Amino acid sequence: xxxxxxxxxxxxxxxxxxxxxxxxxxxxxxxxxxxxxxxxxxxxxxxxxxxxxxxxxxxxxxxxxxxxxxxxxxxxxxxxxxxxxxxxxxxxxxxxxxxxxxxxxxxxxxxxxxxxxxxxxxxxxxxxxxxxxxxxxxxxxxxxxxxxxxxxxxxxxxxxxxxxxxxxxxxxxxxxxxxxxxxxxxxxxxxxxxxxxxxxxxxxxxxxxxxxxxxxxxxxxxxxxxxxxxxxxxxxxxxxxxxxxxxxxxxxxxxxxx
Amino acid sequence: xxxxxxxxxxxxxxxxxxxxxxxxxxxxxxxxxxxxxxxxxxxxxxxxxxxxxxxxxxxxxxxxxxxxxxxxxxxxxxxxxxxxxxxxxxxxxxxxxxxxxxxxxxxxxxxxxxxxxxxxxxxxxxxxxxxxxxxxxxxxxxxxxxxxxxxxxxxxxxxxxxxxxxxxxxxxxxxxxxxxxxxxxxxxxxxxxxxxxxxxxxxxxxxxxxxxxxxxxxxxxxxxxxxxxxxxxxxxxxxxxxxxxxxxxxxxxxxxxxxxxxxxxxxxxxxxxxxxxxxxxxxxxxxxxxx
Numbered sequence: 001x002x003x004x005x006x007x008x009x010x011x012x013x014x015x016x017x018x019x020x021x022x023x024x025x026x027x028x029x030x031x032x033x034x035x036x037x038x039x040x041x042x043x044x045x046x047x048x049x050x051x052x053x054x055x056x057x058x059x060x061x062x063x064x065x066x067x068x069x070x071x072x073x074x075x076x077x078x079x080x081x082x083x084x085x086x087x088x089x090x091x092x093x094x095x096x097x098x099x100x101x102x103x104x105x106x107x108x109x110x111x112x113x114x115x116x117x118x119x120x121x122x123x124x125x126x127x128x129x130x131x132x133x134x135x136x137x138x139x140x141x142x143x144x145x146x147x148x149x150x151x152x153x154x155x156x157x158x159x160x161x162x163x164x165x166x167x168x169x170x171x172x173x174x175x176x177x178x179x180x181x182x183x184x185x186x187x188x189x190x191x192x193x194x195x196x197x198x199x200x201x202x203x204x205x206x207x208x209x210x211x212x213x214x215x216x217x218x219x220x221x222x223x224x225x226x227x228x229x230x231x232x233x234x235x236x237x238x239x240x241x242x243x244x245x246x247x248x249x250x251x252x253x254x255x256x257x258x
Numbered sequence: 259x260x261x262x263x264x265x266x267x268x269x270x271x272x273x274x275x276x277x278x279x280x281x282x283x284x285x286x287x288x289x290x291x292x293x294x295x296x297x298x299x300x301x302x303x304x305x306x307x308x309x310x311x312x313x314x315x316x317x318x319x320x321x322x323x324x325x326x327x328x329x330x331x332x333x334x335x336x337x338x339x340x341x342x343x344x345x346x347x348x349x350x351x352x353x354x355x356x357x358x359x360x361x362x363x364x365x366x367x368x369x370x371x372x373x374x375x376x377x378x379x380x381x382x383x384x385x386x387x388x389x390x391x392x393x394x395x396x397x398x399x400x401x402x403x404x405x406x407x408x409x410x411x412x413x414x415x416x417x418x419x420x421x422x423x424x425x426x427x428x429x430x431x432x433x434x435x436x437x438x439x440x441x442x443x444x445x446x447x448x449x450x451x452x453x454x455x456x457x458x459x460x461x462x463x464x465x466x467x468x469x470x471x472x473x474x475x476x477x478x479x480x481x482x483x484x485x486x487x488x489x490x491x492x493x494x495x496x497x498x499x500x501x502x503x504x505x506x507x508x509x510x511x512x513x514x515x516x517x518x519x520x521x522x523x524x525x526x527x528x529x530x531x532x533x534x535x536x537x538x539x540x541x542x543x544x545x546x547x548x549x
Contacts (some may be wrong), residue, residue: 172516245480
């Protein structure tokens with residue numbers, strides 16, 4: 001479904017140039033869920049932004065659903081690939097009702113039957129149709145993220161790109177959203193690319209994952225290897241160790257990785 | 259500094275209430291919380307809106323107006339924090355109880371060098387001369403494991419990473435050598451490895467100086483592995499208190515629900531149990547209604 005080869009992204013010029021992503025390659029089959037894990041500045045979100053066309057300055061090759069993608073994306077691409085962002089407080093227009101947020105993609109893509117689609121999308125994400133005429137400030141964080149997911153799903157995409165979809169939420173709400181995403185993936189045969197700093201979330205959601213550090217993929221592996229605690233690279237092992245909780249003795253063994 | 263762990267609690271809080279009058283009636287952010295802190299690491303865990311941060315602020319009398327703080331007792335050492343005047347309170351804040359906030363981006367002054375800010379924290383409380391303060395600040399930067407203290411001393415906050423910023427906050431809070439440190443989500447803006455390194459610094463300082471620590475966090479696993487004791491807060495109340503190591507055996511349905519809703523690296527995916535909130539938890543701190 002998705003094939004990324006030698007993707008590189010550089011910001012700035014000359015001596016100020018920052019190589020945010022360097023020669024990243026991965027493949028995601030249709031219906032799979034792929035995770036990109038890393039700490040801040042590892043380039044994981046930049047990969048996602050290049051993939052969905054939010055960035056134009058990249059080199060390499062991106063193929064989605066059999067089509068080689070250029071710097072500008074056709075409208076059909078955005079019907080196929082939709083994105084959900086981290087912060088549901090920032091990604092919904094504060095002065096637009098849920099109804100307006102959901103009608104806009106329908107109108108842009110001239111899909112027709114907005115009423116039916118909006119109600120179906122709200123039902124899909126577990127919100128009552130009465131939420132249609134509410135404003136974001138009348139919703140909790142979890143409800144807002146459900147609206148953001150509904151907005152992505154209303155175009156019936158085949159790929160959902162998820163950028164830290166639950167890191168702004170409380171753990172009990174996170175569990176609800178993760179369950180919802182898994183249910184939607186099964187129901188609609190969606191392909192996921194999930195970016196997160198949280199190894200547990202990625203281990204829970206994904207079949208395969210790639211660990212990134214300083215713009216490069218450190219290693220890619222099936223989730224079983226992570227669960228068994230057997231990543232190959234020292235960087236990944238350290239990340240896993242740190243994710244399991246505080247251990248005074250382990251901290252002294254931490255290394256810097258370049 | 260030699261302090262014995264059994265010289266009584268540093269801080270005792272009994273029946274603490276924080277109320278905010280609003281147009282729609284009174285909002286009770288903290289409702290009858292009581293606990294004691296000795297020279298140990300006490301964790302306070304809860305979700306957003308549980309009242310955990312307000313509890314920390316109430317101890318330092320930092321609850322913003324129009325909030326009201328009431329308590330049966332709020333004692334620190336020999337002081338009654340409810341009664342002493344503002345001048346006496348200023349001597350407690352920073353000097354004897356200090357607080358580290360979540361995000362160094364907002365807690366550090368962007369137009370002052372790091373060194374001047376740490377110096378100020380020391381000189382305000384001790385009246386030391388500039389040269390002495392500088393020497394002490396550099397020493398403190400080394401204590402929080404800043405590799406190049408001279409450079410960082412001269413740097414502005416925007417020139418430093420988040421992890422460094424948070425270490426500087428910790429240096430600043432520890433330089434007056436307080437008896438109690440209140441850390442409100444001190445590491446949640448940091449990457450997980452940096453988070454562990456910053457916690458190790460706090461841990462070592464608590465151990466070597468015999469300080470008390472109140473560690474406020476939303477992260478159950480982290481608190482369970484880092485603290486000695488844990489209080490779980492829900493809707494302004496403490497619903498459960500236990501030894502951190504015994505958290506996996508927690509009995510209250512809210513604590514159990516929170517623990518269950520965490521995805522884990524070492525467990526296969528599938529449906530996560532979703533927390534079903536029982537209105538009785540808000541009124542019945544013992545959790546008998548949920549059992």
